[in-house]
Every structure is written in C-alpha cells, then in structure tokens.
Amino acid sequence: MKKLLVLILVLALAFVVIACDNDNGNGDGEITGSVEDGGTITVWCWDPAFNIFAMDQAAIIYQAINPNFEIEIIETPWEQVDEQITTFATAGTLDLLPDIMLVQDQAFQLNVMNFPEVFLDLTDSGINFSEFGAAKTSLSTVNGRNYGVPFDNGVTIMGLRTDVIGQAGLTIDDFTSVTWNDFITLGQQVLEATGRPMLATTAGGADYVDFMIKSAGVSMFNADGSPNLDNNPTLREAIAIYVELVQTGVLVEVDGWDAFIGSFVNDVVAGTIAGCWILGSIQQNPDHEGLWAVTNVPRLNVAGGTNFSSWGGSSWAVTTNANAALAIDFLKHTFAGSVELYDILLPEAGALATWIPAAASTVYQEEHTFFGGQRVAADIINFSANIPTFYFGIFHYEGISALEVAITNILNGADIDAELQAAQEFIEFQMRG
Amino acid sequence: MKNSAEPSGSTLIKKSGLSLSQKQGLTGWAFLFLAAGLIVLMNFYPMVRGFMMSLQTGVGANMQFSGFVNYTRLFEDPRFRQTLINTFIYLLVQVPIMLILGLILATMLNSRNLKAKGFFRTAIFLPCAVGLVAYSLVFRQMFAFDGLVNTVLVNIGILETGHNWLGTPWSARLVIILGLLWRWTGFNMIFYLAGIQNVDTSIYEAARIDGANVFHQFWKITIPLLRPIILLTAIMSTNGTLQLFDESFNLTQGGPGVSSMTMSHYIFDTAFAGNPMLGYASAMSFAILLMVALLAFLQLKVGDRR
Numbered sequence: 001m002k003k004l005l006v007l008i009l010v011l012a013l014a015f016v017v018i019a020c021d022n023d024n025g026n027g028d029g030e031i032t033g034s035v036e037d038g039g040t041i042t043v044w045c046w047d048p049a050f051n052i053f054a055m056d057q058a059a060i061i062y063q064a065i066n067p068n069f070e071i072e073i074i075e076t077p078w079e080q081v082d083e084q085i086t087t088f089a090t091a092g093t094l095d096l097l098p099d100i101m102l103v104q105d106q107a108f109q110l111n112v113m114n115f116p117e118v119f120l121d122l123t124d125s126g127i128n129f130s131e132f133g134a135a136k137t138s139l140s141t142v143n144g145r146n147y148g149v150p151f152d153n154g155v156t157i158m159g160l161r162t163d164v165i166g167q168a169g170l171t172i173d174d175f176t177s178v179t180w181n182d183f184i185t186l187g188q189q190v191l192e193a194t195g196r197p198m199l200a201t202t203a204g205g206a207d208y209v210d211f212m213i214k215s216a217g218v219s220m221f222n223a224d225g226s227p228n229l230d231n232n233p234t235l236r237e238a239i240a241i242y243v244e245l246v247q248t249g250v251l252v253e254v255d256g257w258d259a260f261i262g263s264f265v266n267d268v269v270a271g272t273i274a275g276c277w278i279l280g281s282i283q284q285n286p287d288h289e290g291l292w293a294v295t296n297v298p299r300l301n302v303a304g305g306t307n308f309s310s311w312g313g314s315s316w317a318v319t320t321n322a323n324a325a326l327a328i329d330f331l332k333h334t335f336a337g338s339v340e341l342y343d344i345l346l347p348e349a350g351a352l353a354t355w356i357p358a359a360a361s362t363v364y365q366e367e368h369t370f371f372g373g374q375r376v377a378a379d380i381i382n383f384s385a386n387i388p389t390f391y392f393g394i395f396h397y398e399g400i401s402a403l404e405v406a407i408t409n410i411l412n413g414a415d416i417d418a419e420l421q422a423a424q425e426f427i428e429f430q431m432r433g
Numbered sequence: 434m435k436n437s438a439e440p441s442g443s444t445l446i447k448k449s450g451l452s453l454s455q456k457q458g459l460t461g462w463a464f465l466f467l468a469a470g471l472i473v474l475m476n477f478y479p480m481v482r483g484f485m486m487s488l489q490t491g492v493g494a495n496m497q498f499s500g501f502v503n504y505t506r507l508f509e510d511p512r513f514r515q516t517l518i519n520t521f522i523y524l525l526v527q528v529p530i531m532l533i534l535g536l537i538l539a540t541m542l543n544s545r546n547l548k549a550k551g552f553f554r555t556a557i558f559l560p561c562a563v564g565l566v567a568y569s570l571v572f573r574q575m576f577a578f579d580g581l582v583n584t585v586l587v588n589i590g591i592l593e594t595g596h597n598w599l600g601t602p603w604s605a606r607l608v609i610i611l612g613l614l615w616r617w618t619g620f621n622m623i624f625y626l627a628g629i630q631n632v633d634t635s636i637y638e639a640a641r642i643d644g645a646n647v648f649h650q651f652w653k654i655t656i657p658l659l660r661p662i663i664l665l666t667a668i669m670s671t672n673g674t675l676q677l678f679d680e681s682f683n684l685t686q687g688g689p690g691v692s693s694m695t696m697s698h699y700i701f702d703t704a705f706a707g708n709p710m711l712g713y714a715s716a717m718s719f720a721i722l723l724m725v726a727l728l729a730f731l732q733l734k735v736g737d738r739r
Contacts, residue, residue, distance in 0.1 A: 083705040110708055114492050203600040204688040255577045255599055397707030408690030
C-alpha cells in the first residue's frame with residue numbers, strides 16, 4: 001500500500017514538473033535596444049593572437065565614436081561555441097547567449113538552418129553586404145538572408161624558411177606554383193640535406209585533404225547536397241598525395257595544435273601550410289626575422305587544379321539575445337566600415353580583409369621585414385582572388401569526420417577505394433537524420 | 434517497510450490524534466520527500482524527457498516523433514558498432530586486470546610485516562584524486578611522439594625510433610587502458626583493503642596452523658570472504674567503463690580516426706558536433722543504460738550467493 005502511495009506521489013510530481021515546462025525563448029528577430037545608451041557587448045571568439053586581438057582593436061576604434069560602449073570578450077574555442085549554440089537552443093535558454101559570436105564559415109549555414117532562433121537576420125540592419133567579397137558573403141547567407149558579417153577569408157598560404165631550403169640549394173621560386181609531385185621531390189631533397197621535414201600537421205586530421213580538394217574547386221558533396229566521396233577522382237588523388245607525403249617523411253604528423261605551432265616556431269620543420277591567419281604564429285620567434293617567405297600552395301595534378309585554396313575563415317554573427325542596435329552599430333563602424341581597423345589588423349595579425357574598401361589601403365602594399373621585404377599582404381590578396389568557388393554542404397563536419405577515419409585506416413594499410421566507399425556509406429547513413 | 438512495535442503506554446499520549454510511531458513515521462516521510470523530490474526533478478524527469486527525445490528524429494531543434502526508428506538505426510550504424518567494440522575491449526581487458534591488481538595490492542598492504550603502510554596506501558590511492566582532464570593531458574604529453582615514454586624507450590634501446598603511440602589504433606587503445614589502470618586500481622584497492630580488515634585475523638591464524646601458504650590463504654579465505662565487495666567493484670567498474678568518456682575525449686580525442694572512441698564520446702559527438710542529432714544520441718544513451726543493467730544483472734546472478 002505504501003509503495004503504491006510513493007509511486008503515485010512520484011508520478012504526480014513528475015507530471016507537475018513536465019506540465020510546468022512550456023517552452024518559450026523564441027527570438028522573433030526584431031532589432032531592439034538603442035545605440036546612444038551604450039552598454040556592454042559580450043563576444044565569444046577564439047585565438048588571442050587573431051580574433052580576440054581584432055575584437056579588442058575594433059572596440060578601441062568604436063569607443064572613439066560611442067564612449068558609452070564597453071566590450072567583454074570571452075575566449076571560447078570554436079568547438080565550445082558550437083556546443084553551446086546547440087545546448088542553449090535546445091534547452092530554450094537563449095538568454096545565455098552573448099551579443100556577438102564568431103562562427104566558422106564551414107558551419108555557419110548548418111547552424112542557422114538547425115537553430116534559426118539563435119541568429120539575428122542582418123539583411124535590413126543597414127550593414128552594406130555588397131561591400132564584401134561575394135563568395136565569402138555567400139557562406140553566411142541562408143535563403144538570401146544575411147546572418148553574418150564576414151571576417152577573415154582564411155586563404156591558404158605556404159610559408160617556408162628560405163634559409164633551410166637554401167641548404168638544399170633551393171629558393172622560394174622553386175616552390176611557387178608547383179604540383180604536389182614536384183613538391184614531394186623537392187621536399188625529399190630538403191629532408192636529405194637538412195634532416196628536416198617540410199611540413200607538419202595534426203595527426204588523424206583531414207585538413208590537408210580538405211584544402212587540396214578545395215584548391216581544385218571540388219567538394220565532398222554534389223550540388224544537391226548528396227555525398228560524393230566514393231566516385232571522386234580529385235578526392236582520391238588528394239588522399240593518395242597525403243599518404244605519399246607522410247610515407248616519404250616530407251610531412252610529419254604531430255599530436256595536437258600546440259605541437260603543430262611548435263613544429264615551425266621551434267625549427268623542427270622547414271615550413272607550414274595553413275590559413276593566412278598563421279602569419280601571426282609564424283612571427284612568434286624573433287630569431288626567424290627575415291628568414292620566412294610566403295608563396296602559394298602546390299596544386300593537384302587533376303582537371304581544374306589550382307595553386308590557391310581556402311582553409312576556412314569565419315564570420316561574426318549577432319544573436320537574438322543581443323542588444324541588437326548597439327551590436328549592429330558596432331559592427332557597422334568597425335568590421336564593416338573601418339579602413340583604420342583593417343590597417344591595424346593586417347600587419348599585426350595577418351587578418352586579410354574580405355571588406356573590399358580596405359584592400360585599397362596603402363598598408364596592403366607595404367614590404368614586410370619579417371618576410372625578407374616581401375609584399376606579403378598584396379601577394380595574399382592575389383592568391384585569394386584566384387581561389388575556386390566551392391561548396392561546403394550541410395554535412396561538412398560529418399564528411400571531414402568520415403575522411404579522418406578513412407585516412408587513418410589508409411595510412412595503416414587499408415585499401416583507398418574500400419575506405420572511400422565506407423566513408424560514403426557513413427555519410428549517407430548520417431544524412432538519414 | 435518495517436513497522437516498529439508501538440510502545441506499551443501509547444494510549445496515554447493520544448493528544449494530537451497521531452501515535453508516536455505515526456508521528457515519527459511522518460517526520461521520516463517529510464525528510465524523504467525532499468530528497469525524493471530532488472531525485473525526481475534532477476534524475477527521473479530528465480530521464481523521462483530523454484526517453485521522449487529518443488523517440489524523435491531530426492537535426493537541431495527541428496524534431497518529429499518517429500517511434501523506435503532511432504533504436505533500429507543503432508543496429509545499422511557502423512560507427513556505433515566500432516565504439517561498442519572499443520568500449521568492450523576496454524571493459525574486457527582493463528576491468529579484470531584492474532580488479533586482480535587491486536586485490537593483490539590490498540593483500541600486500543594488509544601484510545603485518547609491511548613498513549610505512551600509510552605512505553603506500555596514500556600513494557596508491559592518490560591517482561584517483563587527480564582530475565580526469567589533468568591526468569589525461571599528462572598521459573597525452575607522456576605518450577606524444579617526442580614525449581617521455583618514447584625518449585626513455587629509445588634511450589634504453591627497446592625501440593629503435595619512437596613509436597607513434599596515439600597515432601596507431603592499437604597502441605592508442607593501450608594507452609587508454611594504461612591510463613585507466615593507473616587511475617582506478619587504487620580506488621578499487623581501498624574497497625578490498627576495507628573488506629580484508631573486517632576479516633577476523635584468527636581465521637588466517639587457524640589456516641596457517643593448518644599449513645596453508647599465502648596463496649592458499651588468498652584463494653580460500655580472502656577471495657570468498659570478499660565476494661560481495663568484489664561483486665560491488667565489478668559492477669561499479671563495468672558501469673564506469675561502459676560510460677567512459679574523459680579518457681577518450683581528452684587523451685586520444687577518439688583517434689586516430691575513431692579507433693579509440695568510446696560510446697559516450699560518440700554520443701557527445703552526435704549530440705553536439707556538426708549536425709546535432711539529439712534524438713539519436715538519447716537513444717544511444719538508453720542503449721548503454723540497458724547494457725549496464727543487463728551486465729549488472731548477470732554479475733549479480735553469477736556473483737551473489739547469499
């Protein structure tokens with residue numbers, strides 16, 4: 001009898017709790033708040049040497065216009081931003097979101113589509129999106145509506161130590177506009193002469209294969225969103241090249257991001273390939289002054305192969321929990337309207353503007369002493385103009401994850417076609433929802 | 434519920450209409466209600482909601498009711514199978530080794546001839562006071578390509594060149610197993626030690642007089658008398674291993690590929706990375722719950738002979 005009573009009580013309590021829980025917290029996308037009152041804008045972004053530095057500089061510039069403005073930057077790695085969007089949106093606790101957050105371009109559309117209640121529609125906010133590169137803006141546009149203020153474009157660059165390759169009798173020109181097969185041959189010469197691999201990357205990652213196929217304008221997905229891994233000669237070639245890079249020792253796999261940065265800062269390898277934001281990290285070691293040079297990346301020997309690619313940039317999103325008027329005004333006067341800001345960001349952090357008016361600035365033509373007097377910014381702008389357009393697809397993350405498994409297995413001796421077949425099946429399985 | 438016998442003079446204190454035992458009973462229920470309410474709110478309610486979610490499919494916040502689709506999906510998912518195999522490798526290799534090591538250590542620490550017992554007990558127990566993330570990161574550093582382990586092994590000549598511990602599937606799993614052993618052996622040992630100390634020393638004395646050696650004493654006295662505690666630790670370890678997350682997430686990051694990823698790590702990935710699929714993730718959580726319950730039931734059947 002008593003047990004029954006307890007059971008009834010527990011069930012009653014459970015239903016009371018369930019009944020009390022009627023979901024709300026649905027942002028209607030209206031722009032609220034006022035600019036003049038000022039206030040504090042909270043920002044989630046990552047990388048103190050790059051994004052956080054940029055936000056800090058932007059805040060200084062905007063404070064000159066609006067003295068009542070305060071900024072609070074919370075260092076949040078991208079993975080955490082991604083998790084928190086999911087958590088807060090599904091739990092209905094949108095009030096825990098910041099005003100502005102940085103979102104990776106590869107995940108921008110999927111997050112807007114999955115959680116439309118999180119992102120503020122900026123189309124009619126007064127920000128002039130036509131002043132940004134169209135290819136970049138398209139990455140944060142969903143159904144013709146703008147949800148992001150484009151930031152860096154993450155053009156892929158190859159930085160090399162001219163002194164190290166010089167020991168093998170090579171110059172930066174020998175590595176410019178080459179194919180991957182040429183690069184492997186040259187890399188073996190450098191490895192023989194100096195004992196140093198050319199490049200390092202994080203073990204088990206698919207970053208290299210990802211930017212290689214992008215350099216040929218090829219995606220893991222067809223235009224209709226269906227996966228295209230098992231019948232994709234460019235992808236197959238990219239994986240074969242990657243395996244060869246690892247097996248010849250020209251590329252060394254390291255554990256994690258810190259080891260990757262350490263590989264070129266601490267003289268382990270002769271160079272690096274990454275997004276142009278890596279320029280900040282390259283300049284960490286003052287002993288390397290004048291020893292670096294920047295060039296384009298090797299190309300795949302396939303139809304449409306180019307020496308230009310993107311590592312994936314990011315864009316600023318305003319949340320539905322924002323002091324919207326202030327947040328938008330802030331972005332409008334900084335990332336979408338301040339040549340002065342980009343003039344600081346480019347030399348200091350290597351942040352290349354996708355805001356077209358900034359490219360006319362004289363700073364972009366200056367010679368860079370760390371890179372032996374090279375006009376690095378102008379060169380990078382030339383690279384970025386040549387990047388083929390590509391399509392991420394909504395299941396980009398799952399695609400990368402499937403590639404990582406395939407690459408790991410192939411490096412351990414599995415058959416490349418069987419692994420790509422398995423990767424294809426994995427994504428098809430994931431897409432069933 | 435055991436009804437306590439009413440005191441013989443209870444008829445004298447019938448002022449409020451409640452007997453003393455009824456009053457005590459009510460007080461007890463009042464205390465219980467608070468705790469029970471919290472458990473319902475914090476545990477059962479999320480479980481009910483989780484179960485309801487596991488019956489829905491969809492990406493992000495766009496979910497529709499779809500019955501048991503997520504559960505049938507489990508049987509077709511190659512990655513779930515892989516993580517299930519990984520988890521059972523950890524379970525079948527690590528738990529027996531850990532429990533046997535724990536038993537041996539407890540017996541040794543209980544020896545009367547041992548000096549500085551307190552020091553050894555603390556030293557062996559200490560790993561489980563270390564933060565999960567902290568120890569995972571230290572292991573990660575130690576087993577890095579240019580880390581301590583490779584340096585030592587190369588210098589003493591066991592390895593020619595360093596081994597990429599975390600970059601090769603089997604050695605990555607081995608590193609996780611080593612990490613688990615290091616962290617949890619001491620924890621289980623403490624249970625055994627407490628159990629052994631409750632065993633009357635005269636039993637061992639009698640056995641010694643009858644000519645039993647140390648091995649016999651361990652096998653014929655310690656193990657049978659510790660049976661309930663061994664059962665408890667086995668169930669706790671099974672439960673813990675099936676829900677293993679931190680080591681997979683921090684130490685190997687599931688890699689290389691997904692070759693060392695545990696089920697819980699895969700659930701986390703499904704729920705929070707890429708296209709969040711909370712329904713499917715909830716279904717996987719309930720699958721783990723079922724497995725834990727089933728294994729605990731089996732262990733009780735085999736181990737409990739009271």
